[in-house]
Amino acid sequence: MVLRKFATMSKSRGIAPYFYIGPVMAILTILMIYPMCMIIKLALYNNYYVVSKPVWVGLKNFIDFSRNEIFWVSLKNTVIFTVFSVFFHMIVGIAFAVLLNQPLNEIALTFFRSILILPWIFTAAIVAINWQLLLDPLGIINFILGKLGMLTSPVEWFGDYFLAMPTLIFVSIWRGYPFVMISILAGLQGIPINTYEAAKIDGADAWQIFCYVTLPQLKPILLSVGLLDTIWTFRLFPLIWLTTGGGPGRATEVLSTYTYKLAFVRFEFSKASALGTIILIFVMVFTFFYLKHQKPV
Amino acid sequence: MSSDKKKILTYGALIIVSVFSGFPIMWMFLMSTRPVVEIFVVPPRIIPQRFTVGEYIKILSSSKYMRFFFNSYVVGLSATLISVITAIFAGYGFSRFKFSGSKFATLLIVITQMVPPITLLIPYFIMITVLQLYDTYGGLIITYLSFSLPYAVLMLTAYFNTIPRELDEAALIDGASRSRALWSVVLPSALPGIVSVTVYTFLLAWNEFLFALALTRSYSMRTVPVGIALEQGEHTTQWNTMLSMAILGSIPVLIIFIFAQRYFISGLTFGAVKE
Numbered sequence: 392m393v394l395r396k397f398a399t400m401s402k403s404r405g406i407a408p409y410f411y412i413g414p415v416m417a418i419l420t421i422l423m424i425y426p427m428c429m430i431i432k433l434a435l436y437n438n439y440y441v442v443s444k445p446v447w448v449g450l451k452n453f454i455d456f457s458r459n460e461i462f463w464v465s466l467k468n469t470v471i472f473t474v475f476s477v478f479f480h481m482i483v484g485i486a487f488a489v490l491l492n493q494p495l496n497e498i499a500l501t502f503f504r505s506i507l508i509l510p511w512i513f514t515a516a517i518v519a520i521n522w523q524l525l526l527d528p529l530g531i532i533n534f535i536l537g538k539l540g541m542l543t544s545p546v547e548w549f550g551d552y553f554l555a556m557p558t559l560i561f562v563s564i565w566r567g568y569p570f571v572m573i574s575i576l577a578g579l580q581g582i583p584i585n586t587y588e589a590a591k592i593d594g595a596d597a598w599q600i601f602c603y604v605t606l607p608q609l610k611p612i613l614l615s616v617g618l619l620d621t622i623w624t625f626r627l628f629p630l631i632w633l634t635t636g637g638g639p640g641r642a643t644e645v646l647s648t649y650t651y652k653l654a655f656v657r658f659e660f661s662k663a664s665a666l667g668t669i670i671l672i673f674v675m676v677f678t679f680f681y682l683k684h685q686k687p688v
Numbered sequence: 689m690s691s692d693k694k695k696i697l698t699y700g701a702l703i704i705v706s707v708f709s710g711f712p713i714m715w716m717f718l719m720s721t722r723p724v725v726e727i728f729v730v731p732p733r734i735i736p737q738r739f740t741v742g743e744y745i746k747i748l749s750s751s752k753y754m755r756f757f758f759n760s761y762v763v764g765l766s767a768t769l770i771s772v773i774t775a776i777f778a779g780y781g782f783s784r785f786k787f788s789g790s791k792f793a794t795l796l797i798v799i800t801q802m803v804p805p806i807t808l809l810i811p812y813f814i815m816i817t818v819l820q821l822y823d824t825y826g827g828l829i830i831t832y833l834s835f836s837l838p839y840a841v842l843m844l845t846a847y848f849n850t851i852p853r854e855l856d857e858a859a860l861i862d863g864a865s866r867s868r869a870l871w872s873v874v875l876p877s878a879l880p881g882i883v884s885v886t887v888y889t890f891l892l893a894w895n896e897f898l899f900a901l902a903l904t905r906s907y908s909m910r911t912v913p914v915g916i917a918l919e920q921g922e923h924t925t926q927w928n929t930m931l932s933m934a935i936l937g938s939i940p941v942l943i944i945f946i947f948a949q950r951y952f953i954s955g956l957t958f959g960a961v962k963e
Contacts, residue, residue, distance in 0.1 A: 405787075407785065407866065408781045408784075408785035408787040408790070409781075409787070410777075410781075411777045411778060411780055411781025411782075411785070412777070412778045412781040412782060412793060414774045414777065414778070415774050415775065415777070415778035415797075415837060415841055416778075416793060418774065418833055418837060419796070419797065419800055419837065419838065422808075422830070422831070422833055422834045422837075423800040423803065423808075423834065425811075425815075426808050426811035426812060426815065427803070427807075427811075429811040429814070429815075430807060430808075430810055430811050433810065433811070487705055490698065490701055490702055490705065491702075493695075493698045495695065495698060495699070499699070499702075503702045503706055505945075505946075505949065506706045506709055506710045507705065507706065507709050508945075508953075509709055509710060509713055510709055510712075510713075511956075512891070512938070512941050512942070512945050512952075513713070513895075513934075513938050513941065514894070514895035514897065514912070514913045514916075514937070514938070514941075515895070515897055515913065516897060516912075516913040516914070516916040516917045516920075516934070516937075517716075517913075517916065517934040517937060517938055519917070519920075520716070520916065520920060520930050520931065520934050521712050521713065521715075521716045521934070522712065523920075524715070524716060524719060524727075524927065524931065525712055525715060527728065529728035529730065530728065530732075531715060531732045534730060534731060534732055565708070565709070565712070569709075570956060573953055573956055573957055574956075574957045577957050622802050625804075626804035626805065626806060626807075628805065628806055628897070628898050629897035629898060629913075632897075633897075633917055633920075646806075647804070647806040650806050650807075650810075651806060651809075651898075651902075654809070654810050654813070655902055660810060660814075663810055664810050667804070667806060667807040667809075667810055668807070670804050670806060670807055671803065671804060671807045674802055674803070674804050674807075675799075675802070677802075678798075678799060678802040681802075682795070682798065682799075
């Protein structure tokens with residue numbers, strides 16, 4: 392009864408809600424809708440902003456990329472970086488979350504949880520310096536691997552053409568798993584205890600319980616987390632820029648670093664805009680699946 | 689397997705994974721408190737021969753470095769304040785009213801959250817230059833709203849949805865106006881949610897790198913992350929300065945993390961975990 396009255400009251404104030412959401416929608420229109428129209432327009436002209444009279448070239452900037460080797464290398468690197476990063480974020484995140492969900496002392500668990508989130512909270516510039524310190528040819532990791540007999544001479548992890556990408560992925564795994572871990576932990580804590588009890592009575596062992604009871608219950612969260620992480624990793628810029636800068640050569644060049652170079656090193660705004668639009672299209676495809684799965688609010 | 693044995697194994701595993709996560713950071717901290725010549729000695733020492741906090745003092749007493757911190761606070765706090773205040777109204781609007789366009793507007797906000805910063809950067813660079821906001825606080829604060837505002841609105845809407853409508857209903861029946869109901873009834877109950885949003889929005893702004901790099905130019909306008917990165921580019925051998933700067937630059941984040949971890953975590957998991 393009360394609720395029904397409330398609903399009619401809300402509806403009778405036809406324009407009131409627009410006053411509440413107005414400022415936010417205005418700001419987002421200026422900061423999102425307008426720039427997206429602008430970047431598509433820029434991409435359809437020839438070298439906008441730098442030359443005084445831009446010329447309409449249609450889809451030429453996009454078509455040019457299909458014959459551009461650096462574009463294909465960057466796309467390949469972006470896919471490799473994203474697939475491996477997200478896959479291992481999920482594996483490590485799930486494993487650590489399961490560990491933190493064991494029935495142990497509360498204070499100890501809080502302590503371990505805090506340590507395990509740490510890599511996530513630092514800004515990329517700090518993560519980059521941290522790992523350059525550790526991976527320096529004279530640094531601790533080369534030293535330990537040398538002592539263990541796994542290396543005969545120190546390695547330039549970020550500077551080696553073949554090692555740069557695996558190294559970068561490793562740092563990205565270290566930095567990115569806590570988001571997955573914390574989300575999964577929240578999911579695990581939402582599973583009722585008696586679900587496990589029932590499986591135990593039926594004689595399932597720990598691994599079977601995990602595969603047939605825990606994982607299916609976590610499926611919705613795993614999907615959301617996986618898709619969000621894919622979006623974030625696909626568009627990642629700072630960590631790559633500050634560790635390898637896309638190098639050596641183009642070994643770790645991804646779409647975002649290539650876009651940045653096109654725009655702010657070579658001042659080819661139209662080409663950069665076309666590439667920015669391509670990244671946007673990829674991300675919107677992932678977003679479509681995320682929305683389809685999440686059904687927001 | 690006995691439960692004691694299982695417990696010991698679990699603790700053992702937790703200690704090993706904690707080393708994986710915590711050791712790099714601990715090493716950075718250890719290295720920042722010794723003279724630069726001791727950082728890359730072979731074999732590496734955990735305990736330095738000479739302990740020094742000289743680099744920290746040098747940074748804390750240098751106006752050049754402290755300017756980075758000042759800039760980060762100005763930009764981070766302003767963007768957070770604007771986001772949280774406008775998002776409170778929008779969140780209340782989305783949560784309490786049924787109106788045409790509501791679903792569409794929410795969808796639009798979720799989508800804007802995903803737009804890659806690198807895509808926005810080029811139009812922003814042009815807009816900011818045209819508005820003569822290049823290399824100013826204003827330019828950064830405005831562009832930071834692009835990621836802090838969608839996040840704040842969605843999270844506050846979700847939080848307001850958990851607060852029973854009967855609360856503001858009762859206030860309205862008592863003759864309070866809508867805005868009065870929002871300020872004196874809904875907001876106090878929503879305080880934990882507002883704290884989460886504030887904390888997490890500030891951290892996003894504090895850690896932002898790309899816009900701060902591309903939309904400022906002069907040394908006196910650089911934020912902490914860009915300042916650290918520049919230091920790295922300019923003095924590749926001054927490891928102890930860079931490391932001390934990195935530690936000092938993460939102090940605000942660490943304080944929030946240690947003292948407001950609950951809020952930090954609910955901010956972090958929002959979007960992936962449905963309540």
